[in-house]
Amino acid sequence: MKKVKIALLGLGNVGRGVYNILIKNKEEIMKRSGYEIEVSKILVRSLDKYRGVEVSNDILTTNFDDIINDDSIKIVVEVMGGIEPAKEYILRAIEKNKHIVTANKMLLATEGKEVFEKADEKKVMFQYEASVAGGIPIINSINENLTANKINELYGIVNGTTNYILSKMELEGLEFDDVLEEAKEKGYAEADPTSDIEGYDAQYKLAILSALSFGTKISVDDVYREGITKIKPIDMKYASDFNMSIKLLAIAKENNGELELRVHPTMIPETHPLANVYDSFNAIFINGNAVGDLMFYGKGAGDMPTGSAVVSDIISILRKNIDTKNENPVVKDNLWNKNVKSIDDVESRYYIRLTVQDKPGVLGQITTIFGSNRVSLKSVIQKGRKHDDTLEVTLVLITHKTKEALINDSIDKLHDLRSIKSVENIIRIEDFS
Amino acid sequence: MKKVKIALLGLGNVGRGVYNILIKNKEEIMKRSGYEIEVSKILVRSLDKYRGVEVSNDILTTNFDDIINDDSIKIVVEVMGGIEPAKEYILRAIEKNKHIVTANKMLLATEGKEVFEKADEKKVMFQYEASVAGGIPIINSINENLTANKINELYGIVNGTTNYILSKMELEGLEFDDVLEEAKEKGYAEADPTSDIEGYDAQYKLAILSALSFGTKISVDDVYREGITKIKPIDMKYASDFNMSIKLLAIAKENNGELELRVHPTMIPETHPLANVYDSFNAIFINGNAVGDLMFYGKGAGDMPTGSAVVSDIISILRKNIDTKNENPVVKDNLWNKNVKSIDDVESRYYIRLTVQDKPGVLGQITTIFGSNRVSLKSVIQKGRKHDDTLEVTLVLITHKTKEALINDSIDKLHDLRSIKSVENIIRIEDFS
Ligand SMILES: NC(=O)c1ccc[n+]([C@@H]2O[C@H](COP(=O)([O-])OP(=O)(O)OC[C@H]3O[C@@H](n4cnc5c(N)ncnc54)[C@H](OP(=O)(O)O)[C@@H]3O)[C@@H](O)[C@H]2O)c1
Ligand SMILES: NC(=O)c1ccc[n+]([C@@H]2O[C@H](COP(=O)([O-])OP(=O)(O)OC[C@H]3O[C@@H](n4cnc5c(N)ncnc54)[C@H](OP(=O)(O)O)[C@@H]3O)[C@@H](O)[C@H]2O)c1
Numbered sequence: 001m002k003k004v005k006i007a008l009l010g011l012g013n014v015g016r017g018v019y020n021i022l023i024k025n026k027e028e029i030m031k032r033s034g035y036e037i038e039v040s041k042i043l044v045r046s047l048d049k050y051r052g053v054e055v056s057n058d059i060l061t062t063n064f065d066d067i068i069n070d071d072s073i074k075i076v077v078e079v080m081g082g083i084e085p086a087k088e089y090i091l092r093a094i095e096k097n098k099h100i101v102t103a104n105k106m107l108l109a110t111e112g113k114e115v116f117e118k119a120d121e122k123k124v125m126f127q128y129e130a131s132v133a134g135g136i137p138i139i140n141s142i143n144e145n146l147t148a149n150k151i152n153e154l155y156g157i158v159n160g161t162t163n164y165i166l167s168k169m170e171l172e173g174l175e176f177d178d179v180l181e182e183a184k185e186k187g188y189a190e191a192d193p194t195s196d197i198e199g200y201d202a203q204y205k206l207a208i209l210s211a212l213s214f215g216t217k218i219s220v221d222d223v224y225r226e227g228i229t230k231i232k233p234i235d236m237k238y239a240s241d242f243n244m245s246i247k248l249l250a251i252a253k254e255n256n257g258e259l260e261l262r263v264h265p266t267m268i269p270e271t272h273p274l275a276n277v278y279d280s281f282n283a284i285f286i287n288g289n290a291v292g293d294l295m296f297y298g299k300g301a302g303d304m305p306t307g308s309a310v311v312s313d314i315i316s317i318l319r320k321n322i323d324t325k326n327e328n329p330v331v332k333d334n335l336w337n338k339n340v341k342s343i344d345d346v347e348s349r350y351y352i353r354l355t356v357q358d359k360p361g362v363l364g365q366i367t368t369i370f371g372s373n374r375v376s377l378k379s380v381i382q383k384g385r386k387h388d389d390t391l392e393v394t395l396v397l398i399t400h401k402t403k404e405a406l407i408n409d410s411i412d413k414l415h416d417l418r419s420i421k422s423v424e425n426i427i428r429i430e431d432f433s
Numbered sequence: 434m435k436k437v438k439i440a441l442l443g444l445g446n447v448g449r450g451v452y453n454i455l456i457k458n459k460e461e462i463m464k465r466s467g468y469e470i471e472v473s474k475i476l477v478r479s480l481d482k483y484r485g486v487e488v489s490n491d492i493l494t495t496n497f498d499d500i501i502n503d504d505s506i507k508i509v510v511e512v513m514g515g516i517e518p519a520k521e522y523i524l525r526a527i528e529k530n531k532h533i534v535t536a537n538k539m540l541l542a543t544e545g546k547e548v549f550e551k552a553d554e555k556k557v558m559f560q561y562e563a564s565v566a567g568g569i570p571i572i573n574s575i576n577e578n579l580t581a582n583k584i585n586e587l588y589g590i591v592n593g594t595t596n597y598i599l600s601k602m603e604l605e606g607l608e609f610d611d612v613l614e615e616a617k618e619k620g621y622a623e624a625d626p627t628s629d630i631e632g633y634d635a636q637y638k639l640a641i642l643s644a645l646s647f648g649t650k651i652s653v654d655d656v657y658r659e660g661i662t663k664i665k666p667i668d669m670k671y672a673s674d675f676n677m678s679i680k681l682l683a684i685a686k687e688n689n690g691e692l693e694l695r696v697h698p699t700m701i702p703e704t705h706p707l708a709n710v711y712d713s714f715n716a717i718f719i720n721g722n723a724v725g726d727l728m729f730y731g732k733g734a735g736d737m738p739t740g741s742a743v744v745s746d747i748i749s750i751l752r753k754n755i756d757t758k759n760e761n762p763v764v765k766d767n768l769w770n771k772n773v774k775s776i777d778d779v780e781s782r783y784y785i786r787l788t789v790q791d792k793p794g795v796l797g798q799i800t801t802i803f804g805s806n807r808v809s810l811k812s813v814i815q816k817g818r819k820h821d822d823t824l825e826v827t828l829v830l831i832t833h834k835t836k837e838a839l840i841n842d843s844i845d846k847l848h849d850l851r852s853i854k855s856v857e858n859i860i861r862i863e864d865f866s
Binding site: 135136137144148149150276289293295296297299309310312315319320321336 | 450454457458461462464465562568569573574577579580581582583648706709722723724725726727728731732735742743744748749752753769
């Protein structure tokens with residue numbers, strides 16, 4: 001049996017998963033890769049910390065030089081996260097002809113260009129399946145198995161924390177804040193949950209997925225982003241009345257060479273396969289012009305699922321000839337130049353929840369405003385009084401398909417009406433048509 | 434732009450899809466593969482037949498020698514189906530160092546050993562994504578992206594025709610025969626539907642998937658098989674009462690190195706993701722010991738979805754160096770020797786529908802028989818009279834988990850009871866626990 005040495009940068013959640021899988025599935029991995037893998041160095045910040053995994057102190061190091069200067073290490077597995085020093089370490093490892101596996105979505109979404117190009121230049125192998133949707137093999141599928149297609153659309157539930165929260169809100173009628181607290185206690189949400197609940201994590205992932213799907217450079221800022229903090233139980237209730245579900249969707253579409261990229265809470269029909277993705281599960285729904293509709297479903301995070309992707313990437317490198325130059329391009333997002341539409345030009349249907357004064361004429365004022373913007377309303381629903389003493393009611397509007405700019409303009413005008421107490425929420429509706 | 438010549442064996446459903454995709458997505462395919470692909474020869478049986486696709490008569494041939502003797506043809510795409518002459522042609526093409534793409538499940542499931550080994554020996558590339566579940570990249574995912582896992586279980590809805598029929602029966606309360614007729618008219622079922630409705634097609638596919646998942650040789654006969662022809666609307670009705678759905682499932686499990694391989698109608702909880710796979714869609718649900726639960730969902734057949742897999746396989750060959758020897762093993766089912774359990778030893782819960790005489794003591798007789806076989810009954814449901822004049826009623830039994838052999842023995846004994854008019858149906862229940 002051939003032997004190979006690898007190094008891990010990081011021994012946190014993912015690093016631990018990788019390490020444990022290499023032990024637990026040693027026989028499978030040997031047979032499938034043809035190699036006995038030795039983790040010869042692991043970079044960490046602190047040598048003393050207890051990490052819940054038995055690792056000999058000899059292989060832990062806080063000095064990257066121990067790894068970069070060891071020519072017997074053929075693969076560097078970056079699972080430390082963050083942009084620096086991860087980027088510097090990866091670039092230096094590539095320079096030394098080491099192959100790379102990484103799970104770092106933030107790095108790839110923001111500074112991917114430089115590391116991909118460096119890998120191409122040095123002809124090392126570069127794998128990053130774990131960077132999006134953990135254990136779901138979506139990146140390799142797009143890069144290798146759907147290449148015959150022009151991808152038309154991609155819809156992803158790519159953040160487990162927010163899907164867990166929305167699932168609880170939907171199924172148990174709970175308030176956002178309460179579920180968030182519970183999620184923190186259970187370890188489903190981080191102490192600072194901003195990146196998840198405000199959609200930044202999903203934004204990174206969509207930037208990566210759409211760059212690969214459409215073969216074009218995408219900057220993270222090209223992706224419109226909105227989090228889930230404004231969703232209320234009453235929105236869930238209305239959604240359910242319309243046979244809809246609310247999910248944080250990462251949406252990418254191409255129309256005539258123009259892209260639409262956005263992450264936001266979205267009402268989708270209950271009958272759509274994505275509507276049945278609950279708890280911390282992830283799913284990516286893709287439409288290709290040959291393959292039609294496809295969906296991938298699984299665990300988007302966690303030590304073992306993410307470790308599964310990382311270790312499978314290591315095996316796929318080992319199956320190729322690690323001592324010869326890699327002939328396959330690592331850069332896959334430079335085939336076309338495509339424009340990204342401004343969110344103002346994106347078309348959608350909208351759910352708009354208002355608190356208005358309960359008096360004659362209000363509805364007329366509202367429909368006049370939308371009408372003057374050529375926004376046509378599919379339905380207007382008024383249910384009961386909010387408080388008996390305020391004489392305010394909840395009004396829900398569902399629009400037909402229209403441009404975002406026209407909705408925004410209408411909402412601005414609504415704010416000027418004295419009869420409109422407040423615009424409580426606006427949620428885009430996706431019909432998948 | 435580099436150019437490459439390929440040949441198609443067959444221009445039926447799949448061949449047409451491949452040909453059309455190569456034209457329609459020419460630019461995508463060129464950019465992604467680095468090659469301009471020319472289909473320089475297509476093997477057919479008849480030169481005159483109209484096939485709904487515009488192909489110059491110069492490239493059609495009925496003589497395989499035109500392909501095998503043309504050294505400029507680098508890839509042979511076998512989409513003709515059947516065992517012979519497909520097998521002979523593939524073996525001869527490999528001998529001439531041509532790379533192979535095939536969609537032929539029947540060939541791979543029954544005679545795969547010989548062609549895989551030949552490809553290994555000659556070090557040509559051999560791709561067969563389209564052979565299972567059409568456009569869903571399940572084969573490459575198992576072979577490349579889940580390799581870090583020990584796969585515990587796999588459950589597939591891998592036959593679109595039967596899923597279409599069962600969906601219609603479930604959602605519209607129709608009889609099997611009526612839906613089958615309608616499916617034939619609509620082209621969802623073939624004139625001779627035996628291979629689909631009796632589960633042979635799913636049996637081939639499960640043989641391929643399980644050989645790859647468990648890394649062991651599987652003979653088609655190792656896979657227990659039962660079709661869907663005995664399912665009645667009343668079974669659908671009972672399933673629904675139990676919050677279950679009936680699907681033709683291809684099931685593979687490993688326990689302590691022993692495999693369980695079976696294709697049969699199965700009652701599954703309505704809440705399981707597979708229960709929501711309707712119409713002609715396919716889905717494969719996998720549990721790996723690292724990745725956890727994963728599901729792949731999409732079109733399992735049809736010219737374009739299947740063509741998507743074939744053309745993506747062609748691109749993946751072109752991305753490697755087609756002029757050097759392939760170093761990666763093609764044979765992936767020879768890593769372990771694993772035993773396949775007899776169906777008699779398989780454990781499951783069972784739904785048993787009987788017609789019995791409506792008189793005192795019958796229930797006691799039945800429970801005594803099951804009890805003597807240590808089969809414990811979870812519930813017994815009796816609803817209304819069948820015919821007022823026959824004094825017969827329908828009785829449905831749900832068992833706890835038990836061995837198939839004990840069920841069969843119990844059923845044999847039931848047949849001896851004069852009060853049992855008939856054992857109408859037996860359907861296995863899967864709880865995914
Ligand atoms: N967690 C998931 O489920 C998941 C899923 C998909 C992708 N990812 C990605 O995987 C990466 C790792 O995530 P994680 O959850 O495993 O992170 P984590 O638990 O915070 O672990 C980070 C590890 O890297 C080490 N590290 C961080 N900065 C370092 C530095 N400057 N020098 C040396 N060592 C350093 C830490 O060392 P100490 O142990 O000494 O602190 C720790 O072992 C991230 O890019 C993340 O986006 C994570
Ligand atoms: N149909 C699907 O959706 C699907 C999905 C997945 C996999 N597959 C697999 O793909 C393969 C092809 O299926 P298909 O549906 O495309 O079959 P098909 O429509 O029956 O087409 C078969 C083609 O092969 C040609 N052919 C057959 N035997 C031949 C022979 N002895 N010599 C020369 N040409 C011969 C036929 O020529 P003529 O045109 O002259 O008759 C025809 O063009 C099968 O292995 C099938 O299992 C099919």
